[in-house]
Amino acid sequence: MQTQEPIIIEQDQEIGTCYHCGEGLTDDIINFDHHSFCCQGCSTVYEILKENDLCRYYSLDGPQGISPDQNDYKEKFDYLDLPEVSEKVLEFTDGQRGIVNWYIPKMHCSSCIWLLEQLHRLHPGIRSSVVDFPEKKARITFDQQQLKLSELARLISSIGYEPYLSLEDLEGTKPSKWNRTRLYKIGISGFAFGNIMMMSFPEYFHMGAQGADQELMNLFSIINVILSIPVFFYCASDFFTSAYGALKARHLNIDAPIALALASVYANSLYQVATSTGSGYFDSLAGAVFFMLLGRYFQDKTYAGISFDRDYKSYFPIAITVVEGTQERKIPVGDLKTGHVMRIRNEELIPADSILKSAAARINYSFVSGEAEPVGRLKNDTVYAGGKQMGPAIELEVLRPVSQGYLTQLWNNDSFTRKKEDQQQTLSARINRYFSAAVLTLAVGTFAIWALVLKDTTTAFNAFTTLLLVACPCALLLSSTFTNGNLLAIFGKNKFYPKNAHALERLASIDSIVFDKTGTITLANESEVRYQGRDLNQQEWVAIKTLARQSSHPLSRMLVKSLKDIIISKRELLDYQEVSGAGISAKYGSQLVKLGSASWVGTAESSQAANRSVVYVSIDGQTVGHFIFQSKYRPELELALQNLQADGFGTYLLSGDKPTDRPYLSGLFGKGSPLYFEQKPIDKLRFIADLQADGHRVLMLGDGLNDAGALSQSEVGIAVSDDINNFSPSCDAILEGPQLTKLPGYIRLAKAGQQIIKASFVISLLYNAIGIAFAMMGQLSPVIAAILMPISSITVVGFTTMASNIAARRCLKN
Amino acid sequence: MSALYILILVSLVVALGFLGAFIWSVRKGHFDDDYTPAIRILLDEDEK
Numbered sequence: 001m002q003t004q005e006p007i008i009i010e011q012d013q014e015i016g017t018c019y020h021c022g023e024g025l026t027d028d029i030i031n032f033d034h035h036s037f038c039c040q041g042c043s044t045v046y047e048i049l050k051e052n053d054l055c056r057y058y059s060l061d062g063p064q065g066i067s068p069d070q071n072d073y074k075e076k077f078d079y080l081d082l083p084e085v086s087e088k089v090l091e092f093t094d095g096q097r098g099i100v101n102w103y104i105p106k107m108h109c110s111s112c113i114w115l116l117e118q119l120h121r122l123h124p125g126i127r128s129s130v131v132d133f134p135e136k137k138a139r140i141t142f143d144q145q146q147l148k149l150s151e152l153a154r155l156i157s158s159i160g161y162e163p164y165l166s167l168e169d170l171e172g173t174k175p176s177k178w179n180r181t182r183l184y185k186i187g188i189s190g191f192a193f194g195n196i197m198m199m200s201f202p203e204y205f206h207m208g209a210q211g212a213d214q215e216l217m218n219l220f221s222i223i224n225v226i227l228s229i230p231v232f233f234y235c236a237s238d239f240f241t242s243a244y245g246a247l248k249a250r251h252l253n254i255d256a257p258i259a260l261a262l263a264s265v266y267a268n269s270l271y272q273v274a275t276s277t278g279s280g281y282f283d284s285l286a287g288a289v290f291f292m293l294l295g296r297y298f299q300d301k302t303y304a305g306i307s308f309d310r311d312y313k314s315y316f317p318i319a320i321t322v323v324e325g326t327q328e329r330k331i332p333v334g335d336l337k338t339g340h341v342m343r344i345r346n347e348e349l350i351p352a353d354s355i356l357k358s359a360a361a362r363i364n365y366s367f368v369s370g371e372a373e374p375v376g377r378l379k380n381d382t383v384y385a386g387g388k389q390m391g392p393a394i395e396l397e398v399l400r401p402v403s404q405g406y407l408t409q410l411w412n413n414d415s416f417t418r419k420k421e422d423q424q425q426t427l428s429a430r431i432n433r434y435f436s437a438a439v440l441t442l443a444v445g446t447f448a449i450w451a452l453v454l455k456d457t458t459t460a461f462n463a464f465t466t467l468l469l470v471a472c473p474c475a476l477l478l479s480s481t482f483t484n485g486n487l488l489a490i491f492g493k494n495k496f497y498p499k500n501a502h503a504l505e506r507l508a509s510i511d512s513i514v515f516d517k518t519g520t521i522t523l524a525n526e527s528e529v530r531y532q533g534r535d536l537n538q539q540e541w542v543a544i545k546t547l548a549r550q551s552s553h554p555l556s557r558m559l560v561k562s563l564k565d566i567i568i569s570k571r572e573l574l575d576y577q578e579v580s581g582a583g584i585s586a587k588y589g590s591q592l593v594k595l596g597s598a599s600w601v602g603t604a605e606s607s608q609a610a611n612r613s614v615v616y617v618s619i620d621g622q623t624v625g626h627f628i629f630q631s632k633y634r635p636e637l638e639l640a641l642q643n644l645q646a647d648g649f650g651t652y653l654l655s656g657d658k659p660t661d662r663p664y665l666s667g668l669f670g671k672g673s674p675l676y677f678e679q680k681p682i683d684k685l686r687f688i689a690d691l692q693a694d695g696h697r698v699l700m701l702g703d704g705l706n707d708a709g710a711l712s713q714s715e716v717g718i719a720v721s722d723d724i725n726n727f728s729p730s731c732d733a734i735l736e737g738p739q740l741t742k743l744p745g746y747i748r749l750a751k752a753g754q755q756i757i758k759a760s761f762v763i764s765l766l767y768n769a770i771g772i773a774f775a776m777m778g779q780l781s782p783v784i785a786a787i788l789m790p791i792s793s794i795t796v797v798g799f800t801t802m803a804s805n806i807a808a809r810r811c812l813k814n
Numbered sequence: 815m816s817a818l819y820i821l822i823l824v825s826l827v828v829a830l831g832f833l834g835a836f837i838w839s840v841r842k843g844h845f846d847d848d849y850t851p852a853i854r855i856l857l858d859e860d861e862k
Contacts, residue, residue: 060857113850114857133850183840191833195826216818223826 020046022063041067045159052121061111066160077153079319079330080165086149089165093144097127100152101139102163107131116161123147123155165318186293189235192227193286197786199224200283204783221273224282231286232266235293254429254477257436261472262289268465277458281469284785288474291793295481299488299501316351316402320344323395333402340398344389353405354396356381361394363387366518368705373613374554386705390554426505427754428480431761432473439471446776459778466780470771470788475764475796480757483800487753490808495736496746503732506715507750510699512691513644513743514710516684517655517665519703520720522631523737529562532606533617533625540624541566543588544617547595550576551584555615556595559627583615594618612660631661636741638668643744645670650696652676654684656706685709699747705729745811752807760800767792 016025019035020042030037033050037043045065049057057065079085092099107116112131116138119129125147129140138161142152153163199220207213236259243259246252262285269280319330321343328343333351336342341357344350350363356377364374368386377383383396385405402408443464450460484501491498498504515521536544545566548556550573574587583596594601594617601618606626613629644651651673653665659677666675676687684702688710691698700707700714703721708729711717719731720740735743771788774780839845 110853110857113853117854117857131850131854132847133853134847180840180845183845184837187833187836187840191829191836195829219819219822223822 017063018042018065019058019063020065021067022065023067039067041160044068048122048159049115054115054118054121057111057115060114061109064109064111066106068157068160068162075321075328075330077150077157079332080149080153082319082330082332085318085332089149091139096144097141098144098149099139099141100149101137102156102165103135103137104156104161105136105164106161107133107136107138112161115159116156119156122159123152126152166316182293182297185235185238186290186297189231189286189290189293192231192235193283193290196224196227196283196286199227200279200782200786203279204786217279221279224280225270225273228266228269228282228286231289232262236262236289239292252433252436254426254432254473257432257439257468257473258292258477261468264465265469268461271461278462279782281466281782281785283782284469284789287786287789287793288469288472291790292474292477292481295478295485295797298485299481301485301488317349320351336398336401338398338400342396342398343393344396345393346391347388350383350385350387350389350396351405352385352402353399354383354385355399356383356394357397358394362390364390366704426480426502427757428473428476431758432476435473435476439468439473442471442772442776443467450778456778463775463778463780466785467772467775469785470775470780471768475768475792476761478793478796479760479764479800482797483753483757483760483804486801486804487749487808490749490804490812491746494742494746494808494812495739496733496742497735498733499731503716504750504753506697506732507699507747508754510649510697510715510747512650512652512696513699514652514654514688514691514701514714516700516702516704516707516710517653517661518631518657520701520707521634521637521740523634523722526561526632527558528630528632529559530628530630531625532628533623536624540591540619542569543591543593543619544595546571546573546588547584547586547593550586551578553578553584555613555629556584558629559595559615592620633664633668634737634740636738640741640743641669643741645672647744647748649747652687652691654679654687654710656680656684681706681709685713688713701735701743702729702731742812749808749811752811753804756800756803756807759803760796763799764792764796767795 016036017023018025018038020037023038025036025038030040030043032043032046035046037046042065045068049055080089089100090098091101104116107113113133116131117129119140120126123142123146125143125145127141127143129138131138138156140152147155153165156163202213202217202220207217239255239259239262242253242255246256265281265285269282269285272278272280316333319332320336322329322331322336323341323343331340336352342350342352342354356379359379361377361383362374363377363383365384365387366374368384374390375387382399385402385408446467447460447464450456450463454460480501484504487504488498488501491504498507541563545560545563546568548559548563549568550556569588571589576584576586578584579596579600583594583600585592585594585596585600587593595615598605598614598616601616601623602621603616603618603623606614606616606628614626615629616626617624641651651669653669653673653675655675655677656679657677659675662675662677666673669675676683679687684707688698688700692713692715698714699716699718700710701718701720702708702711703719707717707719711719711729711731716733717731718733718735719729720735720737722737767788771780771785774784
């Protein structure tokens with residue numbers, strides 16, 4: 001039991017916004033240096049910036065600052081100085097100079113870029129810092145003699161930009177660096193395409209028949225051959241390796257006919273030049289390679305700052321505090337062994353299954369199990385990994401190392417190793433199967449007629465290769481790559497981030513939608529607070545809010561937040577008491593106000609208390625009523641569900657939580673939608689698998705680790721997150737919570753995308769038919785090929801871009 | 815006619831020069847981040 005001195009509460013001032021972060025000012029305003037701040041954190045950052053003459057930060061974009069995490073403590077980053085950790089965190093070191101490239105998720109505006117590149121003014125040990133905004137990374141060069149790694153992290157965190165460091169980074173599974181090779185290939189093929197075209201112009205106009213012109217034509221041919229070498233052997237190499245890989249696995253992919261066409265056209269062109277029978281089709285070849293590479297580049301350009309492949313490792317801390325006797329020590333999480341005693345502070349994650357050694361703990365498992373309410377644990381209870389302690393620091397004895405924990409076992413399930421990106425399943429692959437067969441039959445037939453019936457072997461070879469060239473499925477490839485690329489960009493603008501084009505194609509085919517509850521359709525940090533009891537007068541409301549303000553307990557904070565219309569009093573509270581696990585009390589004037597559990601205020605449990613958090617209130621020993629805390633559902637949910645059901649999707653709810661809100665939810669989901677509660681992560685995964693066994697194609701919406709299995713088992717797993725830079729489990733797409741209403745529109749647009757690909761394929765088929773007709777007659781001259789190829793490519797690209805933009809406007813309006 | 819040979823070779827060399835410049839700039843990382851430099855140039859150093 002602790003008693004505190006009387007507390008003086010600041011009076012409310014005129015309502016404005018915080019000078020640092022721009023948030024609305026509420027209760028206690030800090031005035032400093034003629035500016036108002038919403039919290040201590042904001043004013044501290046201002047003070048640091050002011051001291052270092054960095055106040056331009058505020059004049060760039062206005063109040064865009066970030067309030068540092070209040071739960072930070074001084075030793076938080078000490079683990080970075082452990083040699084085995086720092087070795088992996090440092091990108092480069094020579095003992096003196098060190099370079100780190102840190103992911104800073106809070107970076108969001110040009111002020112951030114400016115400030116993070118001015119770090120050298122905060123500490124002389126920092127040499128330079130360069131920001132990569134799309135990746136949200138800052139590369140910092142610093143002097144290791146003057147500044148320790150932990151001090152650097154603390155310094156950046158102190159101005160609000162905490163670096164995100166996870167276990168995953170330490171295990172060397174960093175995402176591969178941006179691939180520059182593709183740019184080289186595009187550049188070289190573009191260069192060769194342009195120049196070969198220039199060299200081919202005389203041929204197009206049938207010049208170079210006589211004398212000196214003949215000499216020039218020979219030179220042009222030689223230059224064309226030289227220019228085509230890097231195109232064929234370097235730029236187009238991806239098509240050959242991919243086709244070869246598929247052939248070895250005994251199936252045909254879309255690259256196989258492309259590789260065949262490229263190879264036969266190249267061989268025929270070389271033959272023509274060598275025997276002086278023609279000038280070959282180098283221009284069309286280089287053009288086709290250039291356009292196809294461009295299309296792939298466009299399609300694969302994704303969101304650099306978002307990570308889709310996170311597993312539990314990126315959710316876990318890197319190091320943990322271990323208590324040995326009276327000494328505290330930081331060790332890497334991977335080194336935790338059975339018998340170690342960990343100390344977990346407020347809001348910290350418990351990384352390993354363990355036994356509670358402290359008297360009591362309140363653990364929030366919402367991310368792991370989907371339970372909305374923090375659970376209480378007593379001494380010697382087993383505590384599973386993944387929960388976050390809410391409240392004072394606790395000590396736990398490790399039962400099992402991290403890798404054998406209950407939480408990590410889920411990741412051993414098959415669905416995590418299965419790849420969803422099946423080349424055979426994409427639309428273009430399915431079309432391609434028929435297309436390739438038809439083209440090959442035509443080509444072989446043409447060859448046979450010329451060679452056997454008309455006895456003209458040269459034309460036979462020519463007709464065969466040119467037919468493959470014009471019918472080369474590059475138009476098919478272009479229609480899907482450009483449509484998908486454009487759709488990905490449109491979705492990104494609308495705050496929906498699919499991982500890649502495959503995810504889009506699968507999204508177009510789903511028929512069932514499964515929702516998780518906690519965090520997905522409820523708001524993570526908000527709660528609906530309902531009061532039940534006798535009417536309270538204004539003064540009593542003020543007393544309750546003033547009292548609740550004193551406690552940092554999550555329920556008190558939510559209570560204060562819900563009473564935003566009440567203005568707290570500057571009156572002094574006397575005899576303030578806070579008993580952990582019970583409640584708070586104080587004298588407000590002459591009134592004794594108590595807030596807390598039923599036993600704390602001295603009343604019986606309410607009938608509504610089952611599975612809900614309830615805070616009871618008593619004034620002068622009289623119980624006046626209680627507050628009920630309920631999870632708050634996303635306001636967008638109802639409309640989204642109505643639209644989805646109107647579109648004919650089956651909807652399901654799979655919750656890890658208790659069925660407290662079943663009546664409300666069944667009203668919301670309607671009669672036809674099954675609702676399941678108290679589902680363990682593995683149950684969710686099996687449920688999805690069962691749906692799939694019944695022939696359904698499933699979209700899963702989830703947010704936490706408990707959904708991770710279901711997300712990867714489903715055809716499309718969408719992680720719902722209020723902040724896309726926060727942790728989200730591995731998934732196929734990330735959706736910003738407030739955009740949930742647009743989900744039906746997103747699915748419709750994905751379907752429209754598939755239609756557009758089919759339509760543009762028909763267009764390119766028309767061009768192909770013309771080309772094939774010429775080719776079959778052995779009449780496809782290089783000039784016709786050179787005109788047909790780019791025109792069909794440009795038409796297809798133009799059509800898909802326009803059609804997908806129009807479709808987006810139609811599907812995503814409102 | 816012989817002037818053409820020289821012209822063609824010179825034009826190829828010039829084109830190769832540009833290709834070289836492109837490859838150099840990719841290698842130097844000019845295309846790694848196409849957003850931040852555009853912002854950075856608008857943020858001047860503090861005038862003291």
